[in-house]
Amino acid sequence: xxxxxxxxxxxxxxxxxGAPFLPTAWARLQRTPFTLVLAVLVIGIVAAWxxxxxxFAGQNPVQGVARQQLLAPDAAHIFGTDGLGRxxxxxVVHGAVHSLSGAFVAVVVGLVMGTLIGLLAGAIGGWVDxxxxxxxxxxxxxxxxxxxxxxxxxxxxGTVNAAIAVGVASVASFARLVRSEVVRVRRADxxxxxxxxxxxxxxxxxxxxxxxxxxxxxxxxxxxxGSAILSxxxxxxxxYGAPPPTPExxxxxxxxxxxxxxxxxxxxxxxxxVVLVVLSANRISVAFSNVSRGQE
Amino acid sequence: xxxxxxxxxxxxxxxNLHIAYTxxxxxQPVVHGVSLTVAAGEVVALVGExxxxxxxxxxxxxxxxADNGRLTQGTIRLNxxxxxGWSQKQLDGIRGRVVSLIPQDPTSSLNPVQTVGRQxxxxxxxxxxxxxxxxxxxxxxxxxxxxxxxxxxxxxxxPHELSGGMKQRVLIAIAIxxxxxxxxxxxxxxxxxxxxxxxxxxxxxxxRREFGTAVLMVTHDLGVAADRADxxxxxxxxxxxxxGRTAAVLADPQSRYTRxxxxxxxxxxxxxxRPAPAADLPADDAIVVTDLVHEFALSGRRDSFRAVDGIxxxxxxxxxxxxVGExxxxxxxxxxxxxxxxxxxxxxxxIDGVDVAGLRGEPLRQFRRKVQLVHQNPFTSLDPRQxxxxxxxxxxxxxxxxxxxxxxxRVNEILQHVGLPASVLQRRARxxxxxxxxxxxxxxxxxxxxQVLVLDEAVxxxxxxxxAQILALLETLQKTLGLTYLFxxxxxxxxxxxxxxxxxxxxxxxxxxxxxxxVFLRPGSDYTRELIAAIPGQANHDDELELFPETAASYRLLxxxx
Numbered sequence: 001x002x003x004x005x006x007x008x009x010x011x012x013x014x015x016x017x018g019a020p021f022l023p024t025a026w027a028r029l030q031r032t033p034f035t036l037v038l039a040v041l042v043i044g045i046v047a048a049w050x051x052x053x054x055x056f057a058g059q060n061p062v063q064g065v066a067r068q069q070l071l072a073p074d075a076a077h078i079f080g081t082d083g084l085g086r087x088x089x090x091x092v093v094h095g096a097v098h099s100l101s102g103a104f105v106a107v108v109v110g111l112v113m114g115t116l117i118g119l120l121a122g123a124i125g126g127w128v129d130x131x132x133x134x135x136x137x138x139x140x141x142x143x144x145x146x147x148x149x150x151x152x153x154x155x156x157x158g159t160v161n162a163a164i165a166v167g168v169a170s171v172a173s174f175a176r177l178v179r180s181e182v183v184r185v186r187r188a189d190x191x192x193x194x195x196x197x198x199x200x201x202x203x204x205x206x207x208x209x210x211x212x213x214x215x216x217x218x219x220x221x222x223x224x225x226g227s228a229i230l231s232x233x234x235x236x237x238x239x240y241g242a243p244p245p246t247p248e249x250x251x252x253x254x255x256x257x258x259x260x261x262x263x264x265x266x267x268x269x270x271x272x273x274v275v276l277v278v279l280s281a282n283r284i285s286v287a288f289s290n291v292s293r294g295q296e
Numbered sequence: 297x298x299x300x301x302x303x304x305x306x307x308x309x310x311x312n313l314h315i316a317y318t319x320x321x322x323x324q325p326v327v328h329g330v331s332l333t334v335a336a337g338e339v340v341a342l343v344g345e346x347x348x349x350x351x352x353x354x355x356x357x358x359x360x361x362a363d364n365g366r367l368t369q370g371t372i373r374l375n376x377x378x379x380x381g382w383s384q385k386q387l388d389g390i391r392g393r394v395v396s397l398i399p400q401d402p403t404s405s406l407n408p409v410q411t412v413g414r415q416x417x418x419x420x421x422x423x424x425x426x427x428x429x430x431x432x433x434x435x436x437x438x439x440x441x442x443x444x445x446x447x448x449x450x451x452x453x454x455p456h457e458l459s460g461g462m463k464q465r466v467l468i469a470i471a472i473x474x475x476x477x478x479x480x481x482x483x484x485x486x487x488x489x490x491x492x493x494x495x496x497x498x499x500x501x502x503x504r505r506e507f508g509t510a511v512l513m514v515t516h517d518l519g520v521a522a523d524r525a526d527x528x529x530x531x532x533x534x535x536x537x538x539x540g541r542t543a544a545v546l547a548d549p550q551s552r553y554t555r556x557x558x559x560x561x562x563x564x565x566x567x568x569x570r571p572a573p574a575a576d577l578p579a580d581d582a583i584v585v586t587d588l589v590h591e592f593a594l595s596g597r598r599d600s601f602r603a604v605d606g607i608x609x610x611x612x613x614x615x616x617x618x619x620v621g622e623x624x625x626x627x628x629x630x631x632x633x634x635x636x637x638x639x640x641x642x643x644x645x646x647i648d649g650v651d652v653a654g655l656r657g658e659p660l661r662q663f664r665r666k667v668q669l670v671h672q673n674p675f676t677s678l679d680p681r682q683x684x685x686x687x688x689x690x691x692x693x694x695x696x697x698x699x700x701x702x703x704x705x706r707v708n709e710i711l712q713h714v715g716l717p718a719s720v721l722q723r724r725a726r727x728x729x730x731x732x733x734x735x736x737x738x739x740x741x742x743x744x745x746x747q748v749l750v751l752d753e754a755v756x757x758x759x760x761x762x763x764a765q766i767l768a769l770l771e772t773l774q775k776t777l778g779l780t781y782l783f784x785x786x787x788x789x790x791x792x793x794x795x796x797x798x799x800x801x802x803x804x805x806x807x808x809x810x811x812x813x814x815v816f817l818r819p820g821s822d823y824t825r826e827l828i829a830a831i832p833g834q835a836n837h838d839d840e841l842e843l844f845p846e847t848a849a850s851y852r853l854l855x856x857x858x
Binding site for chain 1: 635637661662664665668669671673676677678679680681682690691693694695737740741744
C-alpha cells in the first residue's frame with residue numbers, strides 16, 4: 001500500500017478474483033473451509049453416538065467378557081478392550097451421551113445465568129451494574145477448576161452436579177460478553193426510538209436489546225461447549241463426576257491410567273477423542289463469530 | 297484562462313468501462329460502458345445518486361475495487377499509459393505519485409494510533425520523494441500549505457485531537473504530497489459542515505490552480521458540482537446520462553434524469569420561500585421554548601460545559617420551525633430536551649401547554665404520544681431483526697390495548713400515507729433502500745397520531761431525489777394531518793424550502809430567529825450571513841451562459857482571447 005490514507009480500505013487492496021462457481025450445494029460445500037466441514041462432521045458423529053449408541057456399538061459397554069482383557073486394537077475390537085474385557089469402542093460410544101449432555105447442561109446453565117446477569121448489569125447500570133460486575137470479577141478471580149470443585153463439593157458428586165458446577169464456572173465470561181453487547185445495543189437509535197414511542201423498560205429490553213445482543217453470545221456458547229467437555233472430563237478423571245462403571249470419557253482416561261504401560265489405547269483413544277471434540281467446537285465457534293461479524 | 301488551455305494534455309481517459317460485482321456466484325454488472333476524460337487542470341464532477349456507480353468508477357481508476365469487483369471490459373489510460381489490468385504492485389508505484397485519493401470520511405481514513413505527521417511522512421518515504429533528513433520539514437510545509445494553523449504542532453498530534461475539517465485537510469496534504477497529476481476526490485466534503493465544506497472546496501480549487509492538477513470529483517451534491525466543476529458527468533444506474541460543460545448542462549439539461557436531479561436539488565431549486573401559512577390555521581402555539589439552558593458536567597472537573605445557552609422560540613400549530621446550526625451548535629441537545637429524552641438545566645419547554653421538563657415516569661410516557669422523533673439515520677433507527685410490520689406496529693402495543701385486526705388496519709393505513717407498498721411489511725429493514733427506511737421511520741412516528749413531529753436531520757442521509765420525495769411527503773402529511781414540525785438541519789437550502797420560521801444556533805446561542813424569509817434576506821448576524829453564503833450552487837455561470845449554445849471550442853477560444 002503506497003498511501004496511508006487508505007487505512008479503511010486496506011483490506012480491499014488484497015485483490016483476489018475467485019474463479020466463477022456454480023451456485024449449487026456442492027459448490028457451497030467446496031467454498032466452506034475444509035476444517036469447518038471436518039469439525040461439523042466430528043460433532044455430528046459424536047452427537048449421533050450420544051443419541052442412538054445402539055446403532056453404532058452392539059457390545060455391552062458395562063459387562064466385561066472373560067479372557068478378552070487388554071486386547072490391543074484389531075478388527076474385532078477396533079479400539080481394543082480394557083482390563084475387565086469390555087470393548088473400548090462400545091464404552092466410548094456409550095459414554096458420548098454423558099460428556100455431551102453434561103456439556104450441554106453446563107452451557108445452558110452458564111448461558112442463562114450469565115445472560116441474566118449481563119442483561120441486568122448492562123441495562124440498569126449504576127450501582128446494580130457495579131454490584132453484579134464486581135461479583136463477576138470475583139468469580140473470574142478464582143480458577144475455574146477450583147470453583148467447579150468447590151461447587152461440586154457443596155452439591156455432591158454426580159454427572160448433573162458436575163455439569164452444573166462447570167456451568168457456574170463459565171457464568172462470568174457469559175455475563176461479561178452479554179453486558180458489553182447490551183451496553184452497545186442500548187445506545188442504538190432503534191432502542192431510543194422504542195422508548196420514544198412510549199415503550200416500557202422491560203418490554204423494550206425483551207423486544208430489542210436482548211435479541212440484538214445475543215449474536216456473539218452464540219459463538220461463545222459453542223466455545224464453552226468445547227471447554228465444558230474438557231472440564232467435565234477433568235472432573236470425571238478426578239473422580240468427582242459419574243461413578244464407575246459409567247463409561248464417561250474422563251473416567252475412561254482415569255481408569256486407563258492404571259494400564260499406561262500395557263494398554264496405551266485405554267488412555268489414548270478417549271484422550272484423542274476429547275481433544276478432537278474440543279477443537280471441533282472451537283472451530284465451529286470461530287465460524288459463528290465470523291458470521292456475526294460479517295453481518296455488521 | 298490562457299491560450300494554453302486549448303492544448304491541455306488529457307490526464308485520465310476512461311473508455312467503455314464495464315465493472316461487475318460478484319454476489320453469491322452471480323455476476324452483477326454495475327457500470328455499463330462509461331467513457332470520460334479529464335484534462336490537466338480541469339475539474340470533472342461525477343454526479344449521481346447512491347447506486348449510480350460513481351464511486352465504483354472512481355475506485356476502479358485507482359485500483360481499489362472491493363474484492364468481489366472486477367473490470368470486465370474497457371480501458372483506463374493515465375497520462376496516455378494503459379493501466380487496465382495492472383497488478384496491485386504495479387499500481388502501488390503510481391498511487392500517490394501520479395494519482396491520489398481524497399476519501400469521503402476523514403474520521404475513518406486516518407490511522408488512529410499514528411500522529412498525522414507520521415502518516416504524511418509515510419508517503420514521502422515510500423516514494424523516496426525527498427531526502428530522509430528533509431521529510432519532517434516537508435511534512436510541516438505541507439500542513440501549512442493546506443491551511444492548518446501551527447503546522448509543527450499539528451504534525452505531532454493524533455487524528456482524534458483534530459476536528460473533521462482539520463482531518464480532511466490532513467488527507468488533502470497526503471493527497472498532494474507528491475503533486476500527482478490526478479486527484480480523485482470521493483465526496484470530499486459530505487461529512488463536513490457547510491462552512492467547513494466551502495473552505496475545503498476552496499482549498500482544493502486553489503491547489504488545482506497552483507499545481508495544474510486534474511480533479512475527478514465524485515459527488516451526489518449537484519450544488520457542489522455546479523460551483524466547482526468545469527464539466528459534469530451525470531451517471532444513473534451505471535450509465536452516463538449526460539456529460540458536458542457545467543454551464544451548458546445546468547442551463548439546458550438534455551436527459552430527463554438530469555432535469556429531475558436539478559429540480560430535486562434544494563440548493564439549485566428556485567429560490568422561493570414557503571408561502572405564508574393559511575389564515576385558517578389555529579393561532580395558538582404548539583411548542584413554546586423559553587430560555588432553555590443545558591449544561592453537561594465535565595468528567596473529573598468541577599465546572600460544566602454549556603451546550604445550550606438561553607434559547608427561546610415558539611412554533612405555531614400546523615407550521616414548521618427549523619433549527620439550523622453546524623455540529624456542536626447545540627441543536628441536537630435542544631431536540632433531546634424537547635422530546636423529553638433528557639432534562640434541561642433550566643428554562644421552560646411547553647408542548648400543548650404541558651411542561652416537558654417536569655414530566656417523569658408514567659406521565660412522560662403518556663406525553664410521548666404527542667411528540668415523536670424521527671432520527672437522522674434510517675440505517676440505525678430501525679431494529680435489524682424486526683419486520684417492517686412489527687416496527688410500525690410496536691408503538692400501538694405500548695398504550696391501551698388495540699385489537700390485532702385494528703392494529704393491522706392502522707399499519708396499512710399509515711403505510712399508504714407514507715407511500716409504501718404493502719409488500720414491504722414482511723421484509724426486514726436491511727432489504728429496503730434509505731428512502732424507504734426513512735418512510736418506515738416516519739410511519740412508526742405517525743401511527744400514534746402525534747401532534748408534533750421532531751425531525752432530527754431526517755433527510756441529511758438521503759440522496760437529493762429521495763430527499764425531495766421525503767420533503768414532499770412531509771408537506772402533504774402536514775396538510776392532511778395538521779402536524780407541527782420541528783425540523784433540525786444543517787442544510788440552509790432545505791430549510792428555505794420547508795420551514796416557516798427558523799432559529800440559527802451557534803455555539804449554543806441563538807444568533808438569529810424569525811420568519812425564514814426575513815432571516816434569509818436580512819440576516820441579523822455575521823454567522824447567518826456566512827452560512828447563507830456557504831450554500832453551494834451559487835456560483836455565477838451567467839457569463840458562460842451567454843455563450844451557450846455555441847460549441848465548446850469556440851467557447852474556449854473566446855475565453856482564451858478575452
